Amino acid sequence: MGTKGHEMAESDRKDHHRVKELLKEFQNMKPQEPDYIPKLNELWGVLSAHIEEEEHQDLPALESALTTAQAAGESERLAKKFGLTKALVPSRSHPSAGENPYFESALGMLAAPIDHIADIMRKFPEEKISPNPSTK
Numbered sequence: 001m002g003t004k005g006h007e008m009a010e011s012d013r014k015d016h017h018r019v020k021e022l023l024k025e026f027q028n029m030k031p032q033e034p035d036y037i038p039k040l041n042e043l044w045g046v047l048s049a050h051i052e053e054e055e056h057q058d059l060p061a062l063e064s065a066l067t068t069a070q071a072a073g074e075s076e077r078l079a080k081k082f083g084l085t086k087a088l089v090p091s092r093s094h095p096s097a098g099e100n101p102y103f104e105s106a107l108g109m110l111a112a113p114i115d116h117i118a119d120i121m122r123k124f125p126e127e128k129i130s131p132n133p134s135t136k
Helices: 002-027 036-071 075-088 101-123
Strands: none
Touching (some): 002 036, 075 101
């Protein structure tokens, strides 16, 4: 997607970092805390604005690029790459990992296995557990 894709990715990184910060605060809160609902509302406000932008700007641009990629036979390769990426990213918020793509990727790959093991332990023994973290 060239320069436009790079600009969209940078904007999304900033939005994602803000959501990660809010999630980090929220995931450590208990429902009885007085700031629980206000924090949830703040998180939802930032997240819904970001979702709106993705639905009306990012996804149509991506769909156009993928249509071109599909015509060039790249769509299946990109889908497989995305599936692999899902298995390598953390399942919890880590805003201290930063938003630099290189550092964020490296730190995410270190945090992901720990997050996935912790997710399994949170479900144990009540729920069926899949060894693949990207499936439910």
